Amino acid sequence: MTSAERARVLVLQVVSVLALLGIWEGAARAGWVDPLFVPAPSAVVGAFGRIGPSALAGLADTLAKTAVAYVLSVVLGVSLGVAVGSVRVLREVSGPFVVAAYGMPKILVLPWIVLILGFGTAPAILYGTIHGLFPILVLVMGGVRDVDRTLVTVARAFGASSWQLYWKVLLPAIVPTVLAGMRLGIVFCLLGVLIVEMFAGVRGMGFVMGSLANGFQAPELFAATALVSASSIAIVLALDSLNNRLSRWR
Amino acid sequence: MRVALIRLAILGALVLAWELLARAANPLLYVPPSVVVPALGRLLVLDSYPELPQSLLLTLREIVIAYALAIAAGLGCGFVLGLNRLVGRAYGPILAALYAVPAVVWYPSLMLFFGLDAASKIAFGFLLGFFPITLAVLAGVRQVNPHMVLVARAFGARPAVVFAKVMVPAMLFTLVGGLRTGLALSVIGVIVGEILGSKGGMGALINHAYGLFRTADYVALVLVTLALVVASDVVASLVERRAQRWSD
Numbered sequence: 001m002t003s004a005e006r007a008r009v010l011v012l013q014v015v016s017v018l019a020l021l022g023i024w025e026g027a028a029r030a031g032w033v034d035p036l037f038v039p040a041p042s043a044v045v046g047a048f049g050r051i052g053p054s055a056l057a058g059l060a061d062t063l064a065k066t067a068v069a070y071v072l073s074v075v076l077g078v079s080l081g082v083a084v085g086s087v088r089v090l091r092e093v094s095g096p097f098v099v100a101a102y103g104m105p106k107i108l109v110l111p112w113i114v115l116i117l118g119f120g121t122a123p124a125i126l127y128g129t130i131h132g133l134f135p136i137l138v139l140v141m142g143g144v145r146d147v148d149r150t151l152v153t154v155a156r157a158f159g160a161s162s163w164q165l166y167w168k169v170l171l172p173a174i175v176p177t178v179l180a181g182m183r184l185g186i187v188f189c190l191l192g193v194l195i196v197e198m199f200a201g202v203r204g205m206g207f208v209m210g211s212l213a214n215g216f217q218a219p220e221l222f223a224a225t226a227l228v229s230a231s232s233i234a235i236v237l238a239l240d241s242l243n244n245r246l247s248r249w250r
Numbered sequence: 251m252r253v254a255l256i257r258l259a260i261l262g263a264l265v266l267a268w269e270l271l272a273r274a275a276n277p278l279l280y281v282p283p284s285v286v287v288p289a290l291g292r293l294l295v296l297d298s299y300p301e302l303p304q305s306l307l308l309t310l311r312e313i314v315i316a317y318a319l320a321i322a323a324g325l326g327c328g329f330v331l332g333l334n335r336l337v338g339r340a341y342g343p344i345l346a347a348l349y350a351v352p353a354v355v356w357y358p359s360l361m362l363f364f365g366l367d368a369a370s371k372i373a374f375g376f377l378l379g380f381f382p383i384t385l386a387v388l389a390g391v392r393q394v395n396p397h398m399v400l401v402a403r404a405f406g407a408r409p410a411v412v413f414a415k416v417m418v419p420a421m422l423f424t425l426v427g428g429l430r431t432g433l434a435l436s437v438i439g440v441i442v443g444e445i446l447g448s449k450g451g452m453g454a455l456i457n458h459a460y461g462l463f464r465t466a467d468y469v470a471l472v473l474v475t476l477a478l479v480v481a482s483d484v485v486a487s488l489v490e491r492r493a494q495r496w497s498d
Binding site: 222 | 253256257260279280337339340341344347350352353354355357358359361362363434437438441442445446456457460463465468469475476479483
């Protein structure tokens with residue numbers, strides 16, 4: 001992309017976002033849309049101040065649960081993925097089970113999880129972990145399976161122990177896959193935690209948003225939605241830049 | 251063959267372990283399979299939930315409408331973004347950033363806007379299905395070899411012909427993959443929407459059974475819903491195989 005083109009793209013992006021906000025504001029002020037359901041952007045900005053403290057507390061709570069679920073799903077996903085992916089019998093036997101669990105809508109077991117674990121933090125962490133675990137597991141299993149066989153054969157021929165084979169050959173080879181899984185997993189973990197908070201929460205951003213919707217507080221709801229979206233995008237972008245730096249270093 | 255037997259044995263062992271553990275711990279909470287089977291029977295003869303057919307049909311209708319809308323909008327947006335360089339460069343990254351947001355954050359707003367009825371589920375299923383289809387079309391358009399388009403143009407093919415005879419076959423593989431992911435996500439969107447709050451459909455029945463602690467009925471309803479999910483995926487995989495054979 002030339003710099004002139006980049007400038008044109010940037011101008012187009014800024015102009016269309018501003019135009020969208022302008023049309024939206026105008027439509028709300030002119031009464032074309034019901035402000036009860038679609039509040040004007042200015043009203044949403046005003047709502048930030050009103051929900052600020054409680055929304056930030058809810059966001060902190062949600063992100064803390066997501067962090068725990070994320071660590072659990074990365075650790076479990078990578079270790080299970082390496083174990084299942086590198087042992088042929090395990091892979092062949094458990095493959096269909098993993099794929100089935102990956103494809104199944106996890107929301108169907110959520111009522112059961114809530115029955116067993118009750119309301120609060122534990123079901124959110126468990127459900128977030130289940131959500132994040134399977135994409136990582138499936139990716140890592142595939143990554144391990146696709147590791148160049150020649151590398152393994154050569155290492156074996158030079159007398160590498162299986163410990164060395166895992167540490168020096170397999171793990172370095174799957175680092176890109178693991179990073180891709182980590183980028184995918186965070187969104188899934190956050191998704192899982194938010195769903196539980198909406199379904200059976202007592203705290204957290206999902207609960208806050210659910211209550212705002214039930215109370216028909218549209219400006220506050222839009223502000224809360226924007227807050228969660230922005231933090232999610234920020235987290236993913238941070239992971240992306242970390243990823244880029246790591247791959248340049250490699 | 252041997253692998254299949256081992257898989258079957260593992261499945262059997264899991265069911266048996268579930269049965270024994272559930273009986274020992276708390277049959278009401280952990281629902282052993284021996285309780286599920288009769289509950290499933292009662293459900294299927296419309297004894298426990300006579301409104302099962304209507305609910306199943308409502309959920310199916312929501313899925314079909316959501317998916318049809320997602321295909322139309324996804325193909326439209328994908329081609330507009332893919333075929334126009336400047337527009338694609340400008341809006342592609344915005345779309346990708348929105349895709350990085352867990353979709354469920356939009357659901358409370360949709361529920362506020364569309365109410366508790368079918369419309370909010372359709373909107374959410376549409377939203378989930380729309381992104382993978384659009385992104386697949388975008389990726390597919392970039393895959394098309396520009397030389398082929400150039401040659402076809404040089405031989406006097408009109409834009410519509412270039413589109414139908416050169417571009418679509420070249421990107422079919424990616425496109426069909428995106429359509430399949432889109433279907434899976436539309437199905438999940440509708441079900442998530444129903445469980446988070448609805449007055450009809452399978453989600454409402456599941457919530458009813460769960461709320462009244464009718465755990466055996468709850469598991470039976472989940473199994474029926476799963477059958478719907480699996481059926482939709484089987485149909486999608488048949489279509490995908492058909493399309494692959496056609497493109498070969």
